[in-house]
Amino acid sequence: MLSTIKYPVSLLLVTMLGVSLAGCANTENQSAAAEPSNEEIHQLLLASFKTKGQAKLERVNQTELQKACSVAETAAGGLPDAKRTELQNAALAAVKYPADGKYLGDWKAGEKLAQSGKGFQFNDKEGSTAGGNCYACHQLAPQELAYGNIGPSLYQYGKLRGNSEEIMKYTWAKIWNSHAYNACSNMPRFGAEGILTETQLKDVMALLMSPESPVNK
Amino acid sequence: MRHTVNAATRRVFAILLGTAASALFTMNAFAQKTTEQGIQEYRDMLADGNPAELIELRGEDLWTKPQGPKNASLEQCDVGMGPGKLEGAVAQMPRFFSDAGKVMDIETRLVHCMVTLQGRDVAEITKKPFSSDGEKPSELESLVAYVYAASRGATIKVPQSHPEERAARARGEKIFFYRAGPYDFSCASCHATDDQRIRLQGLPNLTKPEPAQAAFGAWPAYRVSQGAVRSMQWRMYDCFRQQRFPELKYGSQASIDLITYLGVKAEGGTMQATSLKR
Numbered sequence: 283m284l285s286t287i288k289y290p291v292s293l294l295l296v297t298m299l300g301v302s303l304a305g306c307a308n309t310e311n312q313s314a315a316a317e318p319s320n321e322e323i324h325q326l327l328l329a330s331f332k333t334k335g336q337a338k339l340e341r342v343n344q345t346e347l348q349k350a351c352s353v354a355e356t357a358a359g360g361l362p363d364a365k366r367t368e369l370q371n372a373a374l375a376a377v378k379y380p381a382d383g384k385y386l387g388d389w390k391a392g393e394k395l396a397q398s399g400k401g402f403q404f405n406d407k408e409g410s411t412a413g414g415n416c417y418a419c420h421q422l423a424p425q426e427l428a429y430g431n432i433g434p435s436l437y438q439y440g441k442l443r444g445n446s447e448e449i450m451k452y453t454w455a456k457i458w459n460s461h462a463y464n465a466c467s468n469m470p471r472f473g474a475e476g477i478l479t480e481t482q483l484k485d486v487m488a489l490l491m492s493p494e495s496p497v498n499k
Numbered sequence: 500m501r502h503t504v505n506a507a508t509r510r511v512f513a514i515l516l517g518t519a520a521s522a523l524f525t526m527n528a529f530a531q532k533t534t535e536q537g538i539q540e541y542r543d544m545l546a547d548g549n550p551a552e553l554i555e556l557r558g559e560d561l562w563t564k565p566q567g568p569k570n571a572s573l574e575q576c577d578v579g580m581g582p583g584k585l586e587g588a589v590a591q592m593p594r595f596f597s598d599a600g601k602v603m604d605i606e607t608r609l610v611h612c613m614v615t616l617q618g619r620d621v622a623e624i625t626k627k628p629f630s631s632d633g634e635k636p637s638e639l640e641s642l643v644a645y646v647y648a649a650s651r652g653a654t655i656k657v658p659q660s661h662p663e664e665r666a667a668r669a670r671g672e673k674i675f676f677y678r679a680g681p682y683d684f685s686c687a688s689c690h691a692t693d694d695q696r697i698r699l700q701g702l703p704n705l706t707k708p709e710p711a712q713a714a715f716g717a718w719p720a721y722r723v724s725q726g727a728v729r730s731m732q733w734r735m736y737d738c739f740r741q742q743r744f745p746e747l748k749y750g751s752q753a754s755i756d757l758i759t760y761l762g763v764k765a766e767g768g769t770m771q772a773t774s775l776k777r
Contacts, residue, residue, distance in 0.1 A: 316669070323673045330753035331739075334746035341680045341745055348678040355676040355687060402681050402743045418697045430697040432689070470682040477681065 320344075320353055337404035347373075351466035366465045374462035377455045378473065380480060385450045387484030389495040395486055396422055401477065412477050414486050419469070422489065423496035432468060440491035441498040453490060457483060541775075551644050551721040551773035554636045554728045558645025561638055567617030576612035578605060578646065585649035590770045593759045595661035602667045604758045606732045607750040609642050628749045629733050636728055643719050643730045647772035654769060655715055657762030664759065671760025674753055675705070680743040686757070688742075705761060712768025715761050720776040728773060731758055 327342040344352065347369050354361035394413075401412020417426055421435035443449045455462050458473030472478045478486065489495050562573045575582040579594050593604040599611055606628075613619045630637045636644070659665050678685040689697065690705040703710035718731040729737075735754045739747045747754055 316666070318666075318670045318673050320673070320677075323670060323677055326670065326752055326756075327674070327677065327679075330748055330751035331745040332748055337680075337740075337743065337745040339745050341743070344677075344679050345683075348683055351683075352673075352676050352678045352685060355685075355691075356672065403740050404746055405740065428698045430695070430699075432692075432695050432697065432702075468684075468688045470684075475681050 320349060334404040336402065336406065336408035347461060347465070354466065361465060369465040370462055373459045373465075373471075373474070374455060376474065377458045377462060378480075379451065379454060380484065385454055385484060386488040386492055387481060389485070389488035389492045389497075391482075392485035392487070392489030393423065393496070395478070395482055396489055397426075414472060414478055414482070416486070416489075424499075425496060436490060437497060439497055440493070440495070445491050450487075450491065454483070454487060457486060549721055549773065549775055550726075551719075551728050551775075554641050554644040554721075555648045555773070556645075557636060558641035558643070558648075561641055562645055567613070567619040569616065569618035571616045571618075573609070573612050573616060573642070575616060576609070578608050578612075585646055587650050587653035589647050589650045589772070590653035590655050591658060593664075593667065593755050593762060594658050595663045602661075602663050602755055602759060604731065604750075604755050605646060606639060606643060606730060607755060609639060609646070610750060625749045629729070629736070630727050632725060632727075634727075640719075640728045640730060644728045644773055647719055647770070650770045651772045652769060654767060655712065655762065655765045657759060657766065659763060667756045667759040668763045670752075671756035671758070674757055675760055682743045684742040686738065686742070705764065708764055708767070711761055711764035712766075715765035716768045716771045717774040717776070719772065720774045722776050724777055729776075 324342065324344065328339065331339055331342055333339045350361060350365055350369060354365075392414075396414050396416035398413025399415040399418055400406055400410065406412075416422055416436075417429045419430045419432035421429040421431075421437050422439075424437060439453075452463075454473075457478075459471040460467040460469035461471065470477055472486075473480075473483055489497055492498065565572050577583075577596075577598075578585065578588045579592060579596070580586070580588045589605045592608070593602050595602050596608065596611075603611060610621060610624050613624050614621055624639070628637055628639045630640060657664075659668060675686040675690075678688070686705070689695065689702045692702075693704045693707070695702045695704075703714050705711050705714060718734050719728050721727070722729050732749055732754055735757055736747045736749070739745075
């Protein structure tokens with residue numbers, strides 16, 4: 283239900299076919315260009331970027347998952363099923379659940395985090411608190427109309443699912459590392475990458491799960 | 500509009516847009532389309548007095564002014580149509596230049612001309628290509644505005660006849676899908692699906708011709724909120740900032756390849772040069 287893959291593969295193929303037909307004025311020429319390797323692109327990016335502030339040049343080096351997902355997006359057939367399973371299992375196995383077993387913090391603090399898009403940009407102060415920027419991609423509290431739609435609506439998230447241990451654990455893992463359930467999800471790995479602290483993750487969890495949260499009103 | 504745009508005028512523009520946008524904000528849940536419409540109306544309203552015209556004039560002065568160790572102007576600069584011929588030129592860039600042996604976008608080509616014709620130093624020219632808030636437009640921003648003005652209304656046709664041009668496009672496509680950094684983002688994270696938005700900001704699907712035409716044709720743009728002309732190089736630079744990447748170098752190979760990928764996709768579109776954006 284939380285998968286960010288919105289369209290069936292068949293629709294994607296039709297779309298891609300449409301693009302290639304519409305762009306046929308150039309296809310004849312394009313076919314002559316050799317396919318650049320991922321490593322060639324990596325080297326090109328190392329030469330095209332420079333460190334600025336906290337954004338070090340090393341950021342253009344890919345993790346195994348980033349590489350697999352990048353290559354899959356332009357490859358016929360996309361990500362192979364075996365690779366998908368391997369990546370998801372590795373992500374899920376590395377999730378750290380709250381040490382005290384408590385999942386929910388303060389939904390009001392969570393709402394503030396959901397509103398903030400700060401953090402990790404080269405113009406953000408190094409070590410400053412990052413936001414979760416949830417509203418950039420998701421609908422949450424109905425009072426906030428300026429929400430994006432890259433991810434699914436999370437309005438009434440907890441109300442619709444209840445707060446069983448199973449749902450708590452799933453939601454925590456999804457925020458910790460979204461790739462645990464969808465190998466090439468567009469959502470950042472808020473826990474695994476250290477974007478949010480454990481306390482902040484609990485606050486965001488409360489925004490989603492707490493009966494008092496405006497999300498569940 | 501031929502009089503000086505000062506900071507106060509810029510503020511008025513910003514307030515007007517802000518008011519229009521926030522009024523639309525509260526109207527209904529289908530705020531995206533409504534906001535887009537509001538901004539379009541605002542653009543139409545200002546179409547006769549785009550502040551970018553002032554920067555174009557400044558660019559024209561810089562184009563004709565002798566400068567550098569060689570005390571030469573840029574009037575003999577060849578941007579692909581022959582020395583000094585600007586009409587429709589940027590609608591067919593990036594392109595391969597045999598004198599440089601590489602594919603260049605307009606901004607890289609302008610820097611090339613400043614070096615070869617005027618004898619100036621690359622590091623000095625590209626030290627601060629983008630103006631900061633409240634600063635005068637940079638030399639490159641002004642020249643960009645001037646050069647693009649000669650392509651207003653021209654049809655986009657970025658060439659793919661030279662092998663280097665095809666290689667640039669092919670690399671650009673790979674870079675577009677290259678995920679990296681602490682947030683795992685690529686260009687495609689935001690620009691490869693229809694009808695997506697961040698908050699209320701619409702995100703064009705740049706893998707499709709029509710949105711690519713609109714995007715390629717819309718840069719450079721006068722950004723009302725910043726009171727500045729922002730170029731295609733700036734657009735790439737600032738997207739990567741939000742992607743949490745390091746800083747994209749001005750005129751880097753990655754920037755040229757991405758602009759080529761977008762430009763080829765945008766074939767048949769119309770250059771607005773210079774458009775007006777929030």
